[in-house]
Amino acid sequence: MSLYQVQKLLFNIHNDLELRQRYSSHPRAILEKYVLTESERQALLGHDMGAVDTAFDMEFLNLVKAADVEEFVRRVTPEALKKAGVATELLAWVALLGVLGPVEPAFTDYIWGKKWSSGAASMVLWKP
Structure with missing residues:
Protein backbone atom coordinates (compact mmCIF):
# COMPACT_ATOMS: atom_id res chain seq x y z
CA MET A 1 0.00 0.00 0.00
CA SER A 2 1.26 3.44 -0.87
CA LEU A 3 -0.72 5.64 1.47
CA TYR A 4 1.96 8.32 1.26
CA GLN A 5 1.53 8.51 -2.53
CA VAL A 6 -2.27 8.76 -2.24
CA GLN A 7 -1.96 11.52 0.35
CA LYS A 8 0.65 13.30 -1.77
CA LEU A 9 -1.65 13.19 -4.81
CA LEU A 10 -4.63 14.49 -2.83
CA PHE A 11 -2.52 17.25 -1.26
CA ASN A 12 -1.20 18.31 -4.66
CA ILE A 13 -4.65 18.31 -6.26
CA HIS A 14 -6.06 20.31 -3.37
CA ASN A 15 -3.31 22.93 -3.47
CA ASP A 16 -2.64 23.25 -7.21
CA LEU A 17 -5.54 24.57 -9.30
CA GLU A 18 -3.81 23.77 -12.60
CA LEU A 19 -3.15 20.17 -11.52
CA ARG A 20 -6.77 19.86 -10.35
CA GLN A 21 -8.01 20.98 -13.76
CA ARG A 22 -5.67 18.55 -15.55
CA ALA A 29 -2.04 10.78 -17.06
CA ILE A 30 -1.77 12.45 -13.66
CA LEU A 31 -1.91 9.13 -11.78
CA GLU A 32 0.99 7.77 -13.83
CA LYS A 33 3.30 10.14 -11.94
CA TYR A 34 2.51 8.45 -8.59
CA VAL A 35 3.51 5.01 -7.30
CA LEU A 36 0.11 3.45 -6.62
CA HIS A 47 -16.51 7.70 -8.77
CA ASP A 48 -18.08 5.21 -6.39
CA MET A 49 -17.34 6.01 -2.76
CA GLY A 50 -18.86 2.70 -1.76
CA ALA A 51 -22.19 1.88 -0.25
CA VAL A 52 -23.74 4.17 2.30
CA ASP A 53 -24.76 2.19 5.38
CA THR A 54 -27.84 4.17 6.39
CA ALA A 55 -28.64 1.81 9.28
CA PHE A 56 -25.16 2.43 10.72
CA ASP A 57 -25.56 6.18 10.26
CA MET A 58 -29.04 6.20 11.82
CA GLU A 59 -27.82 4.21 14.83
CA PHE A 60 -25.52 7.08 15.72
CA LEU A 61 -27.93 9.85 14.70
CA ASN A 62 -30.62 8.33 16.93
CA LEU A 63 -28.21 8.54 19.87
CA VAL A 64 -27.67 12.23 19.05
CA LYS A 65 -31.48 12.72 18.94
CA ALA A 66 -31.80 11.03 22.35
CA ALA A 67 -28.95 13.17 23.75
CA ASP A 68 -27.27 9.92 24.84
CA VAL A 69 -23.68 11.14 24.70
CA GLU A 70 -22.29 8.36 26.89
CA GLU A 71 -23.74 5.61 24.69
CA PHE A 72 -22.59 7.40 21.54
CA VAL A 73 -19.02 7.55 22.83
CA ARG A 74 -19.19 3.93 24.05
CA ARG A 75 -20.14 2.76 20.54
CA VAL A 76 -17.27 4.59 18.84
CA THR A 77 -14.98 1.58 19.07
CA PRO A 78 -12.04 0.71 16.81
CA GLU A 79 -14.40 -1.71 15.02
CA ALA A 80 -16.99 1.04 14.46
CA LEU A 81 -14.31 3.42 13.19
CA LYS A 82 -13.10 0.76 10.76
CA LYS A 83 -16.66 0.05 9.58
CA ALA A 84 -17.24 3.77 9.07
CA GLY A 85 -14.39 3.90 6.55
CA VAL A 86 -13.55 7.56 6.77
CA ALA A 87 -14.15 7.79 10.49
CA THR A 88 -13.38 11.46 10.95
CA GLU A 89 -17.08 12.28 11.05
CA LEU A 90 -17.64 10.00 14.05
CA LEU A 91 -14.67 11.55 15.81
CA ALA A 92 -15.99 15.04 15.06
CA TRP A 93 -19.35 14.05 16.58
CA GLY A 101 -23.11 17.40 26.72
CA PRO A 102 -26.49 15.63 26.88
CA VAL A 103 -28.60 18.30 25.16
CA GLU A 104 -31.50 17.22 22.96
CA PRO A 105 -31.40 18.81 19.51
CA ALA A 106 -34.28 20.95 18.25
CA PHE A 107 -34.02 19.49 14.74
CA THR A 108 -32.35 16.52 13.05
CA ASP A 109 -32.41 15.27 9.49
CA TYR A 110 -30.60 12.70 7.41
CA ILE A 111 -30.32 13.03 3.65
CA TRP A 112 -28.85 10.48 1.29
CA GLY A 113 -27.79 11.65 -2.16
CA LYS A 114 -26.47 9.13 -4.67
CA LYS A 115 -24.57 11.77 -6.63
CA TRP A 116 -22.87 13.26 -3.58
CA SER A 117 -19.22 12.47 -3.03
CA SER A 118 -19.92 11.85 0.66
CA GLY A 119 -23.09 9.85 0.06
CA ALA A 120 -25.09 11.24 2.95
CA ALA A 121 -25.47 14.17 5.28
CA SER A 122 -26.65 14.40 8.86
CA MET A 123 -27.99 17.75 9.99
CA VAL A 124 -28.58 18.67 13.60
CA LEU A 125 -29.62 21.97 15.15
CA TRP A 126 -29.41 22.85 18.82
CA LYS A 127 -31.10 25.95 20.21
CA PRO A 128 -29.71 27.68 23.29
Missing part, protein backbone atom coordinates in the same frame (compact mmCIF):
# COMPACT_ATOMS: atom_id res chain seq x y z
CA TYR A 23 -6.76 15.74 -13.22
CA SER A 24 -10.41 16.47 -14.06
CA SER A 25 -9.78 16.09 -17.78
CA HIS A 26 -6.93 13.52 -17.83
CA PRO A 27 -6.84 11.62 -14.52
CA ARG A 28 -4.92 8.61 -15.87
CA THR A 37 -1.25 -0.05 -6.30
CA GLU A 38 -3.80 -1.11 -8.90
CA SER A 39 -6.62 -0.98 -6.34
CA GLU A 40 -5.61 2.57 -5.32
CA ARG A 41 -5.48 3.60 -8.96
CA GLN A 42 -8.96 2.16 -9.58
CA ALA A 43 -10.34 3.81 -6.44
CA LEU A 44 -8.99 7.18 -7.55
CA LEU A 45 -10.32 6.75 -11.08
CA GLY A 46 -13.72 5.50 -9.96
CA VAL A 94 -17.57 12.80 19.71
CA ALA A 95 -15.79 16.14 20.07
CA LEU A 96 -18.98 18.13 19.47
CA LEU A 97 -21.05 16.05 21.88
CA GLY A 98 -18.28 16.30 24.45
CA VAL A 99 -18.59 20.08 24.31
CA LEU A 100 -22.42 20.18 24.27
